[in-house]
Amino acid sequence: MSDSLEDKFLNDFESNQNIVHKICRIYTTNSNDHNDLFQEITIQVWKNYSKFRGDAKFSTWMYRVALNTAISLYRKSTKSVKTQDISDIAYKIKSVDYDDTEEKQLKALYNAIQKLNDIDKALVFLYLEDKSYKDISETLGISEVNARVKMNRAKDKLKKVLNP
Template structure:
């Protein structure tokens, strides 16, 4: 991969790092597991970057690969693709860490989200990121109307989970 392509990759990665951190937080409770998942997502993005054609937005592409990697994280396969090594180029990839962007106590929400299945977690994450139904549809590979139906069901489920936590 050329130096200019590496710079483009790092730029896309840095522009979407908050989304990657959120994916890791939603799918992994343990900080060490979050770091491992983050690394796995970066590897998958790195391998797929040469084939990224820009037909969708970079954030949609990053979310799709990030979500798919998170969902299949524990489904180990015997025939893994070999990885392409990074060059000595200074990648300037930030460390995975929780950011204090939101002073609101999100503990109960994350506890409720932790009880959802992988697809429901994906929907919640995309909803919290203010993605449109069209973007959610493209990222998850489901119809726009299916996004609406599933999202309404997940909101109801989360509401019930949060209420039972506070009782």
């Protein structure tokens, strides 16, 4: 591989790495798992970078690779015992200050999202990223109508968890 491909990859990845961190936050419950998933997604994005044709935006393509990696690792990990690091229970987002109420609501939302299945997590994540249903459907490889239906069902599930 040439240096220019590596440089282009580094530039593309660095400018979109917040996508990976957000996906890691949704699919993991502690910092060690977050770091492991981040590393695995980075490896998969790099391994597949030469296959990126540019038909879609890099960020859309990266969402797809990252979500597929997270989902496949999540499915493998369901056989192991889940643990949670006490220090990681509080989700902290840099450069955004929340008051206590907002922070509690954010924690509750992330806890509720953790209870969704892997596809619903991906849908909610993309929805919270203000992606259009067209972008969501392209990223997940489903029809736009299916994305809307699944999102409405995911919203209903979240409402039941947040307001029992």
